[in-house]
Amino acid sequence: MVGSTTVGFRVLVTGLYLFLLAPILIVVPLSFSDDNILTFPPTSWGVRWYAQMFEHQALVNAFQVSLSLAAIVTVLSLAAGIPAAYALHRFRFRGRDALMNLFTAPLLLPSIVLGLSILLVFVKLQLLATFVGLVVAHLIVTTPYVVRIMSTALTTLPPSVEEAATMLGASPLVVFRRVTLPLMMPGLVASAALSFLLSFDEVVISLFITGPHITTLPVEIFNYVESRTDPLIAAVSVVLVAATLLVVLLVERSLGLSKAMGK
Amino acid sequence: MTLAQRTLDPRPAHSAPAARPERGHLRLEGVTKRFAGDVNAVSDVNLDLERGKLLGLLGPSGCGKTTTLRMIAGLLPITSGRILVDDDDISLRPPHQRDFGLVFQNYALFPHMTVAENVAFGLDMRRVPKAEARRRVAEALELVRLPGYGERKPREMSGGQQQRVALARALVINPRILLLDEPLSNLDAKLRDEMRREIREIQQRLGITTVFVTHDQVEALTMCDVVGVMSGGRLAQIGTPEDIYERPASLFVADFVGRTNILDCEVLNGHRVRLGDGVYSCAATTIRPGKAKVAIRPHRINLTPHRDRALLSTSTNSAEGRVLRTTYVGDIVQYDIDIGGPTLQVETPTHGRGLAVAVGDKLLCEWRPDDMLVFER
Amino acid sequence: MAVSETSLPLADAPTATARAKVFPVVPVALLAPMMLVNLIAFILPVAQLVRISFLEGSGGVLTDTTTIGNYVDFLTDAYYLSMIWNSVLLAFVVTVLTLLCAYPIAMFLHTVSPRWRNLLFVMTISPLLVSSVVRTYGWMVLLGDQGLVNNMLVGMGLIASPLRLVNNTLGVVIGLVEILMPYMALSLIAGFGRLDASLSEAAASLGAGRLSRFRRVTLPLTLPGVALGCLLCFVLSISSFITPKLLGGGRVFLLATEIYDQAVIQLEWPLAATISVAVLVLFGFALAVYSNVVRRFD
Numbered sequence: 018m019v020g021s022t023t024v025g026f027r028v029l030v031t032g033l034y035l036f037l038l039a040p041i042l043i044v045v046p047l048s049f050s051d052d053n054i055l056t057f058p059p060t061s062w063g064v065r066w067y068a069q070m071f072e073h074q075a076l077v078n079a080f081q082v083s084l085s086l087a088a089i090v091t092v093l094s095l096a097a098g099i100p101a102a103y104a105l106h107r108f109r110f111r112g113r114d115a116l117m118n119l120f121t122a123p124l125l126l127p128s129i130v131l132g133l134s135i136l137l138v139f140v141k142l143q144l145l146a147t148f149v150g151l152v153v154a155h156l157i158v159t160t161p162y163v164v165r166i167m168s169t170a171l172t173t174l175p176p177s178v179e180e181a182a183t184m185l186g187a188s189p190l191v192v193f194r195r196v197t198l199p200l201m202m203p204g205l206v207a208s209a210a211l212s213f214l215l216s217f218d219e220v221v222i223s224l225f226i227t228g229p230h231i232t233t234l235p236v237e238i239f240n241y242v243e244s245r246t247d248p249l250i251a252a253v254s255v256v257l258v259a260a261t262l263l264v265v266l267l268v269e270r271s272l273g274l275s276k277a278m279g280k
Numbered sequence: 281m282t283l284a285q286r287t288l289d290p291r292p293a294h295s296a297p298a299a300r301p302e303r304g305h306l307r308l309e310g311v312t313k314r315f316a317g318d319v320n321a322v323s324d325v326n327l328d329l330e331r332g333k334l335l336g337l338l339g340p341s342g343c344g345k346t347t348t349l350r351m352i353a354g355l356l357p358i359t360s361g362r363i364l365v366d367d368d369d370i371s372l373r374p375p376h377q378r379d380f381g382l383v384f385q386n387y388a389l390f391p392h393m394t395v396a397e398n399v400a401f402g403l404d405m406r407r408v409p410k411a412e413a414r415r416r417v418a419e420a421l422e423l424v425r426l427p428g429y430g431e432r433k434p435r436e437m438s439g440g441q442q443q444r445v446a447l448a449r450a451l452v453i454n455p456r457i458l459l460l461d462e463p464l465s466n467l468d469a470k471l472r473d474e475m476r477r478e479i480r481e482i483q484q485r486l487g488i489t490t491v492f493v494t495h496d497q498v499e500a501l502t503m504c505d506v507v508g509v510m511s512g513g514r515l516a517q518i519g520t521p522e523d524i525y526e527r528p529a530s531l532f533v534a535d536f537v538g539r540t541n542i543l544d545c546e547v548l549n550g551h552r553v554r555l556g557d558g559v560y561s562c563a564a565t566t567i568r569p570g571k572a573k574v575a576i577r578p579h580r581i582n583l584t585p586h587r588d589r590a591l592l593s594t595s596t597n598s599a600e601g602r603v604l605r606t607t608y609v610g611d612i613v614q615y616d617i618d619i620g621g622p623t624l625q626v627e628t629p630t631h632g633r634g635l636a637v638a639v640g641d642k643l644l645c646e647w648r649p650d651d652m653l654v655f656e657r
Numbered sequence: 658m659a660v661s662e663t664s665l666p667l668a669d670a671p672t673a674t675a676r677a678k679v680f681p682v683v684p685v686a687l688l689a690p691m692m693l694v695n696l697i698a699f700i701l702p703v704a705q706l707v708r709i710s711f712l713e714g715s716g717g718v719l720t721d722t723t724t725i726g727n728y729v730d731f732l733t734d735a736y737y738l739s740m741i742w743n744s745v746l747l748a749f750v751v752t753v754l755t756l757l758c759a760y761p762i763a764m765f766l767h768t769v770s771p772r773w774r775n776l777l778f779v780m781t782i783s784p785l786l787v788s789s790v791v792r793t794y795g796w797m798v799l800l801g802d803q804g805l806v807n808n809m810l811v812g813m814g815l816i817a818s819p820l821r822l823v824n825n826t827l828g829v830v831i832g833l834v835e836i837l838m839p840y841m842a843l844s845l846i847a848g849f850g851r852l853d854a855s856l857s858e859a860a861a862s863l864g865a866g867r868l869s870r871f872r873r874v875t876l877p878l879t880l881p882g883v884a885l886g887c888l889l890c891f892v893l894s895i896s897s898f899i900t901p902k903l904l905g906g907g908r909v910f911l912l913a914t915e916i917y918d919q920a921v922i923q924l925e926w927p928l929a930a931t932i933s934v935a936v937l938v939l940f941g942f943a944l945a946v947y948s949n950v951v952r953r954f955d
Contacts, residue, residue, distance in 0.1 A: 030765040033758055034780065037838050040795025041787050043805060047798055056803035101691035108684045120691060123699050127896030127940070129913045130933040133920050134702030137709055137930070142697075157698035160691060177388035180355055181446075183375045184382040185402035185453060192376075195401075199392045218788040221898050225921060238790050242903055246797065254791040261786050 041258065048251035055246040066252040076253065079237035083217055086148070086233060090155040090216040091209050097156065098163030098208065099201070105164075106171040117168070121161040131157070132225035139226055146228030154222050159212040166211070170204025210268045214261060304331045304365070304456050304489035306352070311361035313347050313513075321347045322513045324361070329506065332487040334480070336504035338494055340536065344513035346461060349493045353459055354378050365456055376405075381450030385462040387442045389434035395421070395445050396430030402453035420452035421445075423482060440471045447479065451486070458483070458490040464499065476503055497537045501525060509533050531655040534575040543622045545574040545654070553654060556621020560597040561649035573655045578627040580651040583615065583637070584644040598646045599624075603639050613637075617645060710930035717924035727931040737915075737932075744912045745939065747826065748895040751833045755841045755890045756883065758834060763845035763882075764875070781842045789836055793903045796832045797823060800904075824906025832900040837893055841886040848882015880954055888947040892940055912936050 043057065048066060050059030070076060105117055123131065135154050136145070144150030174197070182192045198205075220235035227236050234257075242250055306329040313322040322344040329335045337345040350356040352363060354375030363371045370378055381402075389398050396417050403413040421427050424444035434442055443463060450458060463479070464472045480503045483490050494500055500507045501521040508518040509532075517529040528534035535542055546554040547569050553562045555574060562574065601617035601624065608630075615626045615637065624645060637643065713722040731737050762781060766774055784792060799805050800822035807819035822828055856878070860870045898913040905914070912932055920929035 030761050033762055037835060039799060040792045043795050043798050055801055057798050057805040097690035097694050100687035104684045104687035119695060129896050129898045129916050130936055133916055133929055133933050134706040135698060137705045138702045153698050156694045160694055177384045177386055178390060181384060181388040184353060186376050186405035188376050196390060220790055235788055235790050242794050250794050258787055
């Protein structure tokens, strides 16, 4: 067969996968290091950095902020993004394509530029280093994905199905609740999971608008790594990767990941 | 829909529809739809459909037949005119309060519900008690010959089965009017024949007023009590299938419904036309002498071997012709025959023996004057 | 705004003749929250960014004087000019290396059986779900003086003292290539979708060897994916901040790190805004090159 691969090619691909996954895989053994400094392989093993993690007040606080932030951002992203996607799908009006482009445009702006821009406006709006400010800033990161995913989900939903419900006597609200919403569920779950992960991992924009009194976990990790090098962050990373895996598995269990990705 | 409108509505959508004798008399008065850009999608459609009758809206794509159906359904607001059911003006009533059944071209079954849940949806909306709903769902599935299919999901069923479920879903609510939007166009030819018969039978058994949109003239002629032919957003003609076929009101209708020869001619007087080299008798016409068009159905032309000429009756048109081409179709043979100028297409049924006609043979074509219709160009 | 519905009337159904002129309450209400978010966190900020790039001021204090001085200063300063050059060069090198690393993976995914393909596909994009801070930290562990690579090399006796793999441009390049590989792979896989196995077989039946099949069939057909992937990587690496900041150890000066330093540490907002606009202009250039390339191949 023409497509068959040589041994050399397989070795090359294996090496490339190793390269791709190495920085994620390395933190797992490192998190069980008992050393004071960053050295690999560790000279002795232990779980002291996991214990340290819970005693590091700044990290714990930042974790709590990030968690509630991601939860609120997820809810608000869906609340803003789904009606918008629905309106763009259901109504025809001039400037409809332009609005769609506007809603997804923040995806194209580099986050370093977006972060600075938001900083410059938030200074005036007194939103700097506030929880509300973080929510608003994260929304601009998550909503483009929500609008895009939901638009895709809606285009696979034939309008005649909703019309059929209408003809059978369902009022617009009932049509939405009984037909539209259930059929949008896969897109909705995917949007929610993605919003949560994006907000929880967001770092560049947050760096611009967090302050000494309020900071998110990725920002705290960034600051920590920048100033100190010890295995504490490895322990944190393992927890984060495990949590991400959990979210992905939950989505996979509820509807199948490939389906959620809209494939 | 406003709240006030709903409370004032004499027939609330949620009351179980009682079988009322006068239910289902549909009338359209000057119904017009204009979309943005000032193009009239549907202009001034008038029709009066008696209770229990099946109306077929027939026309090519883009003629406005589906737009008309959607306006009747309430899915498209009308620009002007009135729609009345049992003398009750429903023009402004939202679709979910019209109490009509609609079967979609693509069936539009709810993919997340089972067949039984699909059929029960309308009953659920009408707050029909669970036990009664279960009974009526079972009856409806029985009616469309799908008993015991209730627990399936739509995607596990064939196109024809989905079609039946869609029909059951529309019928179970006992609608005032049943609307069918090209329901058979996604089925293969054999299944289409079967469903055609079945829909007609159910419609007659239930005595339900029905509007049926189709682009297939066979469907319209074979199933319907009344056929409305639409063209360019207008109702070109409305009448019984026989009216439409035998007495088309316009060249368009003659051409669209059934196969026909359309030829240039010259009107000589109220009952004679010149066609090519010959002069023939035609059905009485009021068209003034001059250029016009003439229509003759291919199967209304008789072919006779040349030597039988003596047998001709004088009240029949006859023309000598030369066979240009023969096409064997199976049930019929088509001949292209040059009758001295125009070429006539003629169809004769096959008998198994055949006419033994070859290209180049000379034959006589005969047809009755009544089968020769004259239209403005 | 003239609004009409594609299908079912969600809005109230007032008189049929008047409905086109009625204020479209429902769509506007549905769009309003999204518009508000977009206005506060996107439109206003970008407008403000451009405005401030034309204002005088420093140390977090802005005047109302409009000037193009920021741009003149920025574009005449040799330090910044070399920074632009370095950033573009780095992005270019990273893009080429990412392409070289991701192409074999995409090609392999195209040839393996569907069962393996799904698993490997998930493996290829899964790093996207892991924070770039964490992945960058992983590289610090791998490449540091006491890291895995150096300890291994020293342990094997290949080198006497640790190599300097981080806190320099090399570290930044290695980290960025790895961080951007999933994006490149995604674009390439999309490009490989156009490649039908039978095409390669057809070429083989015509006598083409393995290499010429790749050069004459596979490569040209996958070029659109290559172009898209390169655009994406170039743009992402020129605006990347976390990786250069952490793996550069404060010794690698790029446009993105400069924006952050000027804005957050020096509080030189007009300068930071000016550099940001410059980054956007570079984006525009990359996009123009991309559309030119794509047009030539279509």
